[in-house]
Amino acid sequence: MRLLLAFWLATASLLADAHIFVFHRFGDSRHPSTNITLSDLRKHFDYFKNHGYRVVPLSVLVRALRNGDSVPDNWVVLTIDDSYKSFYENGLPVFKEYGYPFTLFVYTKATDNHYGDFMSWAQVREAAKWGELGFHSHTHPHMLSLNTEALKADMQKGMALMEAKTGRRPRYFAYPYGEYDDRVKAVVASFGFEGICNQNVGAVSKGSDPLDLDRCALTGRSNLPAKLRYRHLNAYWISPVAWPAHDTLTDVHVELGPGESAQKAEFYVTGHGWKRVTLHDGVLRLTRPIRLTNSRSRLILKVGHDKINTKLLVKP
Numbered sequence: 001m002r003l004l005l006a007f008w009l010a011t012a013s014l015l016a017d018a019h020i021f022v023f024h025r026f027g028d029s030r031h032p033s034t035n036i037t038l039s040d041l042r043k044h045f046d047y048f049k050n051h052g053y054r055v056v057p058l059s060v061l062v063r064a065l066r067n068g069d070s071v072p073d074n075w076v077v078l079t080i081d082d083s084y085k086s087f088y089e090n091g092l093p094v095f096k097e098y099g100y101p102f103t104l105f106v107y108t109k110a111t112d113n114h115y116g117d118f119m120s121w122a123q124v125r126e127a128a129k130w131g132e133l134g135f136h137s138h139t140h141p142h143m144l145s146l147n148t149e150a151l152k153a154d155m156q157k158g159m160a161l162m163e164a165k166t167g168r169r170p171r172y173f174a175y176p177y178g179e180y181d182d183r184v185k186a187v188v189a190s191f192g193f194e195g196i197c198n199q200n201v202g203a204v205s206k207g208s209d210p211l212d213l214d215r216c217a218l219t220g221r222s223n224l225p226a227k228l229r230y231r232h233l234n235a236y237w238i239s240p241v242a243w244p245a246h247d248t249l250t251d252v253h254v255e256l257g258p259g260e261s262a263q264k265a266e267f268y269v270t271g272h273g274w275k276r277v278t279l280h281d282g283v284l285r286l287t288r289p290i291r292l293t294n295s296r297s298r299l300i301l302k303v304g305h306d307k308i309n310t311k312l313l314v315k316p
């Protein structure tokens, strides 16, 4: 009995909010940084299976968020970026074996131009029998470096191809390189997506924005239980909203959303590590200059051990 209780407590403590994971290549040792071996994939899938997690399609999670339903703690969503051939050849059979749904974000130019490492349209259509399709841009650009007109043109071209080749207009989008800001988000959202995925470490709860869903990368080196412990901190970034002038943050302003309260928190900036901070009436305000040293910098506000909200800043 005591053992059962200990097991239940250990399991219960791991269940916290829904989590979206992203994969790229499968069983392809030529690119270790974006690859997961099939034995590591099975190890993670077995973990989900043996610890009470339920793998649901992205559409199910997005629908719950849009309906204002609570999000069960044991939901996991699996996504695949770039539509590499190694997913079709190596990854897909394992997903089928476990019966796990997925969302495949297609890089349309690579598929349409038969780039060597990428799936064909026939393979994309075949994969869609076991999962959902999303869009991952046409040319896989660094979106912040495109002006709004060029960004719209890229989106239009890829969306038209997705519709023509798969017979459906994609309802989900994932940013190339996980890079975005408010302007990029507004352009992408204008295409009517129901869900948009970033690549910020975090989790998804009832308060999450369906057009700004955090996703964690999953590779063989990933500490899966640690990633599953993250919870979503409901918070709004008033400032900064984009890369700051002179590469220097001079006003950090974050407000906790409904249902959140904390006086003590921790604040992370890439290159500066974690620092303790104090909130006043749910508001964090930092005015001491912080120089950003990395052209992709993350700001993370953390309450308690694992409740986080991330702001990504990319130097244009």
Ligand SMILES: [Zn+2]
Pocket (backbone or CB within 6 Å): 081, 082, 136, 140, 175, 176, 177
């Ligand atoms: Zn990509």
